[in-house]
Amino acid sequence: MHLTLGTRGSALARTQSRQVADAIEASGAARGDEVTVELETITTQGDTSRASLVGLSQTGVFVAALRDHLLEGGCDLVVHSLKDMPVGEHPDLELVSIPVREDVRDALCSRGATLTGLRTGAKVGTGSPRRAAQLRRARPDLEVVDIRGNVDTRLARIDDDLDAVVLAAAGLARLDLSEAVTEFLPVDVMTPAAGQGALAIEIRRDASDELRDLLRALDDADTRAAVTAERAALAVLEAGCSAPVGAYATVTGAALRLHVRALDASGSLQLNEVVTGPVAEATRLGRTAAHALLGRGAARLVTKP
Template sequence: MNLRLGTRGSALATAQSGQFADAVVAAAAAAGVDATVELVKVATKGDVDRGSLVGLSQTGVFVTALREALLAGECDFIVHSLKDVPTQPYPGLEVVAIPVREDPRDALCTDGRALAELPQGARIGTGSPRRAAQLLAVRPDLDVRPLRGNVDTRLGHIGEDLDGVVLAAAGLNRLGRSADATEPLSVTAMVPAPGQGALAVEIREDAPAELRELLATLDDADTRACVTAEREALRVLDAGCAAPVAAHATVAAGRLTLHTRVIGHDGALALNERNSGVIAEAAAIGRSSGFSLLGRGAERLMGRA
């Protein structure tokens, strides 16, 4: 079986896609099937456009070109960072697998100083309003500045024009750069983005049964339940990357617990919602959390009221 995996061309995307390709080959071998996986690199709007991405997440800035390549038959399946994927289904495609999640936390990268040790007015770079708002909630004195670029570019600002940057721990781990994380930030103080650390594997609805069954063996039920709850809350809130919305779910003893947070851009005000239930109720838990936050004034914090 010779397969083609569509991926963005960035170092992080090719690293995570390459790791998943290895998992596919191993899963096929375990089933007695000889498989190869070729990476097909696809340029996306998010890779080409060097402007700010704030407000563009709901257009699928990092995923649309991949999906079009899949539908055009240029590849057999695609891999996304789930937090970049819009919450609405895409016609003709389906998510066949969500593998075991990587570390969902954000990580502070500095010259070695933890967040509490940084000086008054320290300059921290991030391209995420969610991260910016939660940093200011903990340290209102920080000078939080917009930042784009790949991991190496962002880390290169430390000691130059910035005292630190905040990146996803999962990305650092997948790149073999976990040593660059000075301080992993707790999911309580810095609630992650919905789906952060998780991957989504998409196929065409008419994909061969053999491919569908192979990829489905790499789906992780607990991870799927957690990100389903997180993304349902995000969908109800109708929030993109311009809104400081965070959600993190965990599973223990057959029950799922979801923490959803909407926070004002300056970090001064935040709404938190915590709900739990059996895993089978993951979507309902997410919807309930989202509607509850809307009823408590979330739209005002997101700048829509």
């Protein structure tokens, strides 16, 4: 079986897509099938625009072009960073597999200073309103700078005009750049984005059962349950990439624990909700946590005035 996998052109996207392709080929070999996976690079609006992500279409800016190419039959499957995907189901596409999640944490990269050790008024770069709000809450004196660009471009700014940048630990690990990390930020300081660290494999709903079965072998049940709860909360809060909302679930045996955090842009106001329950009720737990936050006024924090 020869498959074409659609991917964004960034170094990180191609690296994580190649990792998925290798896993698919290995899964096929374990079943006694010869499977080859070829990467096809697709340019997205998020790759070509130099505007702030906050000024773009927010949720799905890196996803739409990949999905269009898949629907047109240009490739057999696509790989997304799950945190970039819209939370609603696509009528013609299936999220067939979510492999084992990487490190969910955010990472501070600096010249050596930790978050608490940064100088007063230090400039810290991030393109994420969620990270920005939590940075301001932890260190109100910091100057948070909105940045764009690939991982190497962002890291280079530490030696240029910034004191530090905050990036996803998973992306740095996949690029073998973990040595650039000064501090892995604890999840109680920097609650991750829903789905952070996870990848998503998407196919057309009319794909063959042979392809579906091959890809489902890569699905990790615990990861899927955790991100299902996180994304269910995000859907109720109607919070996309522009909202300072974090959601992080863990699975222990048959139990799931979900922490959802909503902040205002300044980080001065914060609401937290923690729920626990059966893994089988991941969607309900996510919705329960989000409705509890809405009942406490979260809509005023996550909605732009």
